[in-house]
Amino acid sequence: MITSLYTAASGMNAEQKKLDIISNNLSNVDTTGYKSMRAEFQDLLYQAVKEAGTPTAQDSTLPTGLYIGHGTRLAATNRLFTMGNLEETGNSTDIAITGDGFFQVQLQDGKIGYTRDGSFKRDANGRLTTSNGLLVVPNITIPQSASGLSISPDGIISVKLGDGTIQNLGNLTLVRFVNPAGLEPTGNNIYLETQASGAPIEGVSGQDGYGALQQGYLEKSNVEAVKEMVNMIISQRAYDMNSKAITSADEMLRTVASLKR
Numbered sequence: 264m265i266t267s268l269y270t271a272a273s274g275m276n277a278e279q280k281k282l283d284i285i286s287n288n289l290s291n292v293d294t295t296g297y298k299s300m301r302a303e304f305q306d307l308l309y310q311a312v313k314e315a316g317t318p319t320a321q322d323s324t325l326p327t328g329l330y331i332g333h334g335t336r337l338a339a340t341n342r343l344f345t346m347g348n349l350e351e352t353g354n355s356t357d358i359a360i361t362g363d364g365f366f367q368v369q370l371q372d373g374k375i376g377y378t379r380d381g382s383f384k385r386d387a388n389g390r391l392t393t394s395n396g397l398l399v400v401p402n403i404t405i406p407q408s409a410s411g412l413s414i415s416p417d418g419i420i421s422v423k424l425g426d427g428t429i430q431n432l433g434n435l436t437l438v439r440f441v442n443p444a445g446l447e448p449t450g451n452n453i454y455l456e457t458q459a460s461g462a463p464i465e466g467v468s469g470q471d472g473y474g475a476l477q478q479g480y481l482e483k484s485n486v487e488a489v490k491e492m493v494n495m496i497i498s499q500r501a502y503d504m505n506s507k508a509i510t511s512a513d514e515m516l517r518t519v520a521s522l523k524r
Contacts, residue, residue: 267512272336274505280337280500288486296379296452297484298342305338306357332489344443345483355412356383364437367400368393380452393417403433416475418468437473438463
């Protein structure tokens with residue numbers, strides 16, 4: 264009887280954490296380049312009352328065992344790097360990746376971060392930066408007198424100068440990871456490399472499996488609001504059922520406690 268109390272409590276705790284993940288997904292439904300997260304659960308240890316295969320007679324054994332589970336737990340959160348919808352902005356410094364890959368940005372501590380958010384800006388020196396002022400890697404500086412910024416699908420950035428000549432400013436490269444789900448999210452649409460993700464593999468956009476760049480567009484969040492709402496309802500119902508299991512176990516214990524000889 265006591266086991267059922269703790270088992271149902273583990274279910275309530277797991278569903279509460281799942282709801283936290285769903286809420287985070289829904290709160291980022293309009294975050295540029297956001298990738299939704301999925302809760303993954305595992306069952307806990309089992310109490311083996313009777314082992315399968317236990318001999319019952321000289322020539323027979325139990326075909327199945329008798330096992331009592333002890334609930335569930337949140338084992339991992341898996342980030343889904345599926346492509347989000349593209350939104351046309353018309354802004355020349357907005358860039359979307361139509362496929363696999365990440366932009367590189369230099370963090371304040373000198374480390375390299377990775378992002379799918381291509382809503383870049385120009386600082387006072389003409390350098391491409393993120394909305395938080397982080398420099399885009401490789402460093403691209405746009406001359407103050409330049410006009411007609413152009414970014415090709417393979418990452419070549421060029422501008423038109425005052426005398427009408429075209430100047431190539433550099434190539435905006437992308438990186439990929441063997442296991443992007445292993446990246447560490449740090450907020451501000453930035454991920455960091457981990458041992459699980461593997462080292463970044465740099466390449467040219469639009470080639471060898473890297474996504475092509477689309478100037479004047481932004482990648483929206485890949486959160487499916489309707490799906491998240493359905494998951495929220497399922498999680499709420501599972502939470503309610505575990506709560507009722509605790510209530511039922513409590514009533515049964517109360518009945519046992521009230522027995523008299």
